[in-house]
Every structure is written in structure tokens, then in C-alpha cells.
């Protein structure tokens with residue numbers, strides 16, 4: 001072949017380890033290497049790594065606080081939030097503090113982000129101030145890659161644009177496994193025979209993407225459900241090529257419910273519907289998780305919601321607060337998972353040997 | 363300026379149909395003689411001629427890039443006419459056509475003349491393309507006659523497509539009268555708001571809004587309809603950086619119907635597809651975006667079957683700090699002048715067995731014809747001595763850092779390419795020599 005890529009930048013950016021300095025690193029600075037304990041996309045984790053994160057979450061959750069507070073005593077974790085998010089920010093903050101770390105919140109709301117300063121410069125400033133790990137929430141898809149490459153620090157993606165929310169997928173997985181009574185090792189058949197419906201505004205949802213990228217790798221059949229403007233046909237192609245499970249689209253929510261052990265409802269942002277040819281009342285009649293529908297089609301299913309909920313829109317209070325709901329459990333699992341992710345990001349082991357990261361099979 | 367005798371080379375001149383060993387004598391900026399190897403007797407008339415040994419090399423008309431952004435006036439931190447033309451010379455180009463989206467927009471004879479002034483230190487010929495509408499705002503036509511007189515060779519609102527039917531029709535009519543084509547960046551921006559890559563599964567997975575192919579093909583079809591309605595044989599529509607199968611099909615159909623429609627394709631659109639965006643590589647962000655593999659293949663097919671008239675780079679330099687931003691915030695465009703020949707030879711000639719003479723025609727003769735650049739893209743006796751000498755068999759590694767462009771935003775950094783420029787001669791002056799600072 002005439003043309004050979006000497007270095008496939010696109011496919012190796014995530015997986016490059018500090019030792020293997022790519023050409024870009026050589027040209028620009030030693031920092032343009034993605035730290036291997038970063039979590040930018042759920043796809044970078046092997047199933048073994050997913051399992052070790054879940055195991056670490058179990059361990060940290062059980063550990064007496066006096067012990068876990070010593071783990072990252074006085075280590076510095078920066079929370080860089082370009083979007084407001086009470087739930088995710090608080091969850092990461094509590095997780096870091098439970099490990100004894102010092103946290104700094106930098107957000108555009110508190111105007112601590114310099115006006116007009118680039119993400120790269122903000123990241124470099126945080127690093128110079130001693131940050132050892134940055135947790136980033138950004139309205140821009142892919143922003144964590146830029147920050148990780150610019151700083152060389154472990155970066156945890158706390159939600160980037162419409163792209164991903166990997167810690168949410170991990171806490172959702174933990175919730176699902178607990179509910180299904182599955183513990184122990186994770187494999188490509190762990191969720192074999194399990195159907196999971198994700199319903200709502202799939203197009204704008206990073207939670208949906210991370211879950212649809214993770215769950216089929218454990219064997220799950222994922223049904224994406226929603227009206228066309230919120231769920232394009234191309235969405236079904238998100239299933240990883242090597243996944244043992246699958247991703248399918250089903251526009252009829254009742255039919256999806258009837259097949260599902262797990263139902264994940266997504267928030268509908270009414271302001272987004274405005275621009276689309278979507279009628280709110282019609283949406284509710286077709287896609288709302290209400291008691292009547294759940295009793296009829298999914299009386300035994302587990303009901304999940306990543307929050308924040310809009311009660312009365314995508315989900316009614318009866319369902320959200322009902323016996324099938326695990327929404328509060330999801331929140332609790334969030335802290336444990338994020339403790340594990342922060343511990344992993346700052347563990348000596350991961351920086352020394354480099355946690356092996358799955359090649360992006362993109 | 364010393365006369366130059368190019369000896370022992372293999373001349374490929376699509377304009378005159380020569381594809382054979384030939385020597386060339388250049389003097390006073392023109393091609394003086396073309397003859398069989400060893401036949402040119404220069405010693406009496408030109409005893410001081412510099413001898414350029416082209417043994418094993420191809421000698422061809424200098425390349426003509428009808429779509430470059432030289433960023434002057436106004437954005438010298440990205441590129442200057444001097445640096446951009448130096449990069450062009452290193453890529454084997456002897457003529458470049460500069461797009462008008464400068465600061466200010468080149469919508470006046472004054473700016474056009476400013477670009478052509480000797481103080482700009484262009485090392486090769488620059489042909490300005492002027493704005494089709496004032497400020498490229500899509501409302502009022504510029505003065506096509508006086509722009510042409512000042513040196514403009516076409517009009518376009520590149521980057522800000524002309525959407526209104528009425529203004530586009532007026533533009534086609536006025537340009538026909540002035541003897542220039544209208545170049546359209548075919549993108550219905552009503553369908554691409556907030557989009558940063560091609561629509562499809564890759565965009566979905568990356569959480570990026572995608573530009574549908576219809577945004578391109580729809581506007582091409584609209585422009586063709588207007589051209590047909592005008593019914594003026596002089597009216598000429600040129601489609602810039604065409605990237606989709608459906609738009610190419612529309613061009614083919616229009617030509618079968620006898621309309622004067624031409625099109626260009628960039629190297630990146632026949633080499634890369636949307637997968638190159640990878641993990642938000644902003645050096646793979648451009649407009650039109652890298653498309654699906656099926657569209658890339660369609661570009662190759664269109665080039666091979668002659669539907670595509672020219673290869674143009676859409677050389678679009680941007681400073682490092684501009685590209686080192688979140689993908690959706692980073693500007694569109696990549697540099698292209700120094701990788702074009704290597705990509706064309708590697709992909710079209712080596713992989714797809716396209717004869718070198720046709721590759722050269724796509725890079726020189728045909729683009730020169732599209733914009734009626736007299737004497738360019740040919741080595742007929744008496745024409746300007748615009749020449750590229752290159753080694754079609756040489757493999758090399760393209761290094762962005764070694765580029766003569768001020769900007770290094772290319773997705774091809776580190777690629778092994780075949781086909782390397784040896785010497786570039788602009789109007790009889792050597793403006794680039796491999797490995798040598800001039």
C-alpha cells in the first residue's frame with residue numbers, strides 16, 4: 001500500500017501510555033499524552049477494568065471512613081464545571097472528600113473561570129496550582145480529550161456535551177447488577193438474556209450513549225425508544241462491533257416495556273422540544289412512564305432515571321417513588337463508583353505501570 | 363534571470379499531449395524550446411544557461427490550485443501571501459487562486475490590487491478570486507467588471523454560500539457578462555447550524571451534530587436549476603470542494619444537459635472519511651466535512667471517470683491555539699499545498715492506476731482552464747515557464763513541522779507518501795529546490 005500512517009493519531013490518542021510518546025508528544029510538549037487512569041469514554045475500559053472499578057467501589061463503600069479518608073489524604077482534586085450540575089458535582093465532591101482529598105470547584109457560575117480563557121490554559125493553570133486530577137463537565141463533546149492531552153493529568157469525564165457520561169454508565173451498571181442479583185466476575189455474557197430499555201431524548205443524552213456503549217458488551221440487549229426527532233435511526237449503529245449484545249430501536253414504548261427487565265427513563269427538556277416537531281401532550285401519551293403503563297407492561301421491571309427528573313413529564317411521581325424505582329439507589333451508587341474512579345486516577349500503581357486501556361475500536 | 367535548460371527529464375504536458383523524454387529551454391520567463399533529449403543547442407544563444415538535470419524525473423506544467431486561503435489581508439498570524447505561496451511552491455504549485463474571505467473581505471478592486479502588489483512578496487503567481495457579494499453578505503453584487511479588470515479571475519462567497527435564489531441568479535448573469543465563473547461553496551446553511559462533522563453514525567456516537575449530504579447536494583441542484591433557467595451559454599457554475607455522491611451526480615446530469623458546470627475535489631475528500639475525526643481530532647475538521655466511506659469512494663470514481671475537473675486543496679491555515687480548542691469551537695480547515703502531490707500520486711496513480719498524465723491534468727491543465735488562466739497549465743512554446751519537476755517514485759514522510767506554511771493544521775502529519783517535488787520554477791525563476799534554501 002502506498003500510503004501508510006506512521007502513527008495513527010486518531011485511534012491511539014486515548015490509549016497512549018506515558019512511556020510511548022507519540023509523534024505529537026515529541027513535537028509539542030511532553031504533556032500531550034493521555035494519562036492512562038483518565039476516564040474519557042466508557043469504551044476505553046476493558047471488561048476487566050470495569051470489574052476492578054466495581055470491586056473497588058464495593059471495597060471503598062464497606063471500608064470504615066477513618067481508613068478511606070487516609071487513602072488520598074490532602075491530594076488535590078479539581079472540579080472544573082462549565083455546566084451547572086448539582087447532582088454530579090456533589091457526588092464527585094463527596095467521593096473525593098470521603099477519600100480525604102482536597103477539592104477545589106472551578107465553575108463558570110462562580111466566575112472563577114477567567115473570561116475567554118481556553119480550556120487548555122485553564123487546565124494548565126490548575127495543574128500549576130497543584131491539581132493532580134481534574135473532573136470535567138463541559139457543554140462541548142470531546143472536551144475531556146483536549147484537557148487530558150493538554151495537561152497530562154488524569155481527567156474524569158463528568159459529562160461532555162451530548163457525548164458521554166461514563167461514571168453514570170458505571171453506576172447504572174452497578175445498580176443493574178445489584179438488582180439482578182449478579183455479583184462476581186464480569187464477562188461478555190453477564191447480561192445475556194437481559195433486555196434494557198432506554199427511553200426519551202436519546203439524541204441529546206450522554207447518559208444514553210455511555211450506557212448503549214457499555215451494556216451490550218456484557219451481553220445485554222438494549223432497546224432505544226423515543227420519537228424520531230429525539231432518536232435518529234443511526235443511533236442503533238452505536239453498538240460496539242465486538243459486543244455480545246445488541247442495540248435496537250423500538251418506537252413503541254409499550255412494546256419495549258413488555259420485553260424489558262430494566263427501564264431507564266431520560267429527562268425531557270421541554271425547551272428542546274420547542275424547536276422540534278413534537279407535541280408535549282402527545283409525547284406524554286406515548287412515552288411517559290406512568291403507573292397505568294408500568295403495571296400493564298412492566299410490572300416487574302426495575303425503573304431507573306439518571307436525574308434530574310421532570311415529574312409529570314417523562315415519569316410520574318407514582319412510578320418515580322414506587323416500589324420498582326431504584327432512583328435513590330442510583331444516586332448512592334454514584335458516590336461509591338466515583339470514589340473508585342478518583343482512587344484509581346490517583347493511585348500510585350496506575351501512574352507507575354499504566355492501567356491497560358482498551359483500544360478505541362472506533 | 364538566468365536561462366534554464368532542463369535536461370534528461372520525462373515531459374508530461376497534458377495540454378500539448380506530450381508524454382515522452384524531452385528537454386526544455388526556458389528564457390525570459392518563457393518556454394523557448396521543447397525538443398528530444400540532447401537536441402536543444404543552447405550554447406550559442408544562451409551560453410550562461412543553468413543546466414537542471416532531470417534524469418529519472420517528471421517535468422510538468424506547474425500545478426494550479428484554484429482554491430486556497432492565503433489569509434491576507436488581515437490574518438497574517440495564520441498565513442501571509444509570502445508564506446502561503448512559499449508553501450505552494452514547495453508543493454509544486456506555480457499558480458494559486460486566493461479566496462476572498464480575508465479581513466476585510468476582498469470585495470473591491472483596491473483589495474484585489476493590494477493582494478497583487480509586489481510588496482506582498484509572492485513567490486509564485488497569485489490570482490485573486492473576489493467576493494460575489496459585498497462583504498460576502500449575500501445581498502448586493504460586487505462590481506464584477508472592475509474586479510476582473512483589477513485581476514480577479516472568478517467570484518465566490520466561499521464559506522458563506524449564496525442562498526438566495528434571486529442574488530445567485532444575478533451573480534451567474536453578471537459573472538457570465540464579465541467572463542468569469544461563479545464558484546459556490548455548496549452548503550445550505552439552514553441545514554447545518556451547530557454542526558461540526560458529517561451526519562451519520564460517527565457523529566451520533568461522538569455526540570456531534572452532523573451536516574447532512576443534502577445540505578450540499580440540495581444547493582448544487584438549486585444552482586444548476588438557476589443556471590438552466592438563465593439559458594446563457596457563457597454562464598459558468600463551478601462547484602467548490604465537492605464532497606458527496608449525490609452532488610456529483612447532479613453535476614454529471616447537468617453536464618449531460620449541456621450546462622457549463624465544473625467541479626473540484628480536495629485531496630482530503632478522496633483520501634479520508636469521517637472516521638478520521640477519531641477522538642475529536644480538530645485537524646480532521648473542515649467544511650465540507652469528511653464524509654462517509656461511500657462518498658469518499660464516489661469522489662475517487664468521479665476523478666477516475668473524468669466527472670471531476672480539478673483537484674484543489676482548500677488550503678486553510680489556522681494557528682495552533684485556534685485548533686487546540688473543543689472540537690465544536692475549533693475553526694474549519696486544514697493546510698494542503700505541500701501534501702497534495704504526494705496524496706494524489708499515492709492514491710490516484712499508485713492505488714487506482716490513474717496515468718500520471720491525468721493526475722497532472724487534474725492538478726494543472728484542467729484547473730487552469732476552469733478559470734481561463736491563459737498560458738498556465740501548459741508547456742507549449744511561448745507560454746510562461748511555470749514548471750514542476752518531481753520524482754513520482756520517491757517515498758517520503760510528510761512532516762507538518764517542516765512545512766513552509768505558517769500553520770501546521772494537517773491530518774497528514776507523519777504520513778508516508780509517494781511522489782515528491784524536486785524543483786519548482788515560476789515564470790523562469792527557480793522558487794523551490796528540494797532540500798535547499800533558496
Ligand SMILES: [Zn+2]
Pocket residue numbers: 520521547602603649650
Ligand atoms: Zn469553502
